[in-house]
Amino acid sequence: MGEKEKKLRFDTKLIHGGTSPGPSGATKTPIVQASAFAYDTAEELEDIFRGRAVGQVYTRIGNPTVDTLEKRLAAIEDGIAAVATSSGMAAITTSVMAVVRSGDEVLSSSSLFGGTYSLFHVTLANFGIETRFVDPVDLAAVEAGINDKTRLIFVETIGNPKMDVPDIAAFAAIAKKHGIPLMVDATVSTPYLARSKELGADIVVHSTSKYINGTANSIGGAIIDAGSFNWQSPKFPHFEQFFRKYRSFAFTARVRKLIHKDFGACAAPLNSFLLGEGLETLALRMERHCSNALQVARFLQAHEKVTWVNYPGLDDSPFYEVAKRQFNGRFGGLLTFGLTDKAAAFRVINNLRLAKNLANIGDTKTLVIHPASTICADYTPEVKALMGVSEEQVRVSVGIEDIEDILEDFAAALEEA
Numbered sequence: 001m002g003e004k005e006k007k008l009r010f011d012t013k014l015i016h017g018g019t020s021p022g023p024s025g026a027t028k029t030p031i032v033q034a035s036a037f038a039y040d041t042a043e044e045l046e047d048i049f050r051g052r053a054v055g056q057v058y059t060r061i062g063n064p065t066v067d068t069l070e071k072r073l074a075a076i077e078d079g080i081a082a083v084a085t086s087s088g089m090a091a092i093t094t095s096v097m098a099v100v101r102s103g104d105e106v107l108s109s110s111s112l113f114g115g116t117y118s119l120f121h122v123t124l125a126n127f128g129i130e131t132r133f134v135d136p137v138d139l140a141a142v143e144a145g146i147n148d149k150t151r152l153i154f155v156e157t158i159g160n161p162k163m164d165v166p167d168i169a170a171f172a173a174i175a176k177k178h179g180i181p182l183m184v185d186a187t188v189s190t191p192y193l194a195r196s197k198e199l200g201a202d203i204v205v206h207s208t209s210k211y212i213n214g215t216a217n218s219i220g221g222a223i224i225d226a227g228s229f230n231w232q233s234p235k236f237p238h239f240e241q242f243f244r245k246y247r248s249f250a251f252t253a254r255v256r257k258l259i260h261k262d263f264g265a266c267a268a269p270l271n272s273f274l275l276g277e278g279l280e281t282l283a284l285r286m287e288r289h290c291s292n293a294l295q296v297a298r299f300l301q302a303h304e305k306v307t308w309v310n311y312p313g314l315d316d317s318p319f320y321e322v323a324k325r326q327f328n329g330r331f332g333g334l335l336t337f338g339l340t341d342k343a344a345a346f347r348v349i350n351n352l353r354l355a356k357n358l359a360n361i362g363d364t365k366t367l368v369i370h371p372a373s374t375i376c377a378d379y380t381p382e383v384k385a386l387m388g389v390s391e392e393q394v395r396v397s398v399g400i401e402d403i404e405d406i407l408e409d410f411a412a413a414l415e416e417a
């Protein structure tokens with residue numbers, strides 16, 4: 001589509017951006033369920049390995065179906081390139097490992113998805129990569145957390161389950177001032193709410209398993225290179241060879257030609273097809289997720305058995321203003337609320353008929369979970385407090401069902417609790 005594509009609006013780009021016609025005019029990306037790709041001559045394959053010609057070799061390195069998904073994701077995030085991975089955690093691990101080396105430090109928001117917290121706190125620490133955790137709302141603490149060893153700043157657009165909304169543009173300004181790349185996990189906001197590159201993210205990561213897939217039928221992840229960071233820096237000598245050859249594509253080149261290839265957390269062709277199907281309806285679904293979530297939040301706030309509601313779209317939320325500005329008046333599909341105690345939270349979850357009790361977000365279906373006893377059960381009480389996890393808390397990923405059915409489900413569940 002080239003130049004013409006740039007003029008497309010976001011909702012149209014979800015459907016047409018980065019796509020190319022399939023064989024015989026097929027309007028769908030073919031699922032190339034193949035591990036390897038054959039060439040007639042030894043010379044052709046040598047040319048591809050040497051980088052003198054472009055071609056598929058082996059699905060861990062590249063696959064036409066995965067390639068199409070990558071082009072589409074790059075188009076909707078306005079990135080220069082994207083790499084699809086087997087999961088959101090694979091995207092985070094691969095992209096972080098591409099930036100940092102042993103002895104380096106990561107400065108991360110303390111309000112994190114559980115897997116990312118574990119990666120930083122335990123796994124990377126075991127490889128000599130320390131992470132400093134800071135409250136993402138306290139920008140003075142963010143800046144004070146940077147030192148000579150800091151090589152990456154990591155933040156989520158909406159903390160889960162804390163529901164805090166950091167000011168991404170302010171983070172970007174700090175990162176830029178110190179010559180450190182900003183990596184943003186935009187899973188919870190999705191590209192529909194936040195244009196991460198415009199806000200100043202250098203690298204955007206997603207768990208595409210959630211809202212992008214939208215119907216909970218495949219796990220996937222994505223790394224999008226905004227092309228904005230200057231990797232020709234004494235802080236990043238390990239990017240030198242990639243910068244020399246690939247210039248602004250140095251990050252993607254290091255990911256693709258080294259870290260992603262070596263770790264091997266590649267996306268599967270069938271999953272990439274399904275994720276691409278989900279992408280087409282992202283805007284429509286998010287619109288409904290957002291409007292339903294706001295109505296659920298208001299309903300819960302007015303309910304006598306509910307002690308508190310945390311949703312950035314409520315105008316008494318401390319994050320209302322920044323979320324409104326950053327997300328263009330939309331606030332996402334995720335909220336948390338409190339009952340009197342854990343037993344009451346369990347009763348409400350057990351009473352719900354429509355909402356499913358499971359560990360996921362971003363499905364068409366309304367989902368609930370008690371974070372303290374499940375996804376955050378391994379945290380110490382101090383970490384739970386830091387992450388905004390409490391015993392009386394229920395997290396809701398509001399689905400796109402008819403709002404009346406969702407509200408009736410919660411009304412009945414609270415009534416009986």
Ligand SMILES: *Cc1c(COP(=O)(O)O)cnc(C)c1O
Binds near residue numbers: 087088115206361
């Ligand atoms: C789910 C999630 C991840 C991890 O993604 P997987 O696809 O489950 O590996 C990372 N970040 C956030 C914010 C998530 O919600």
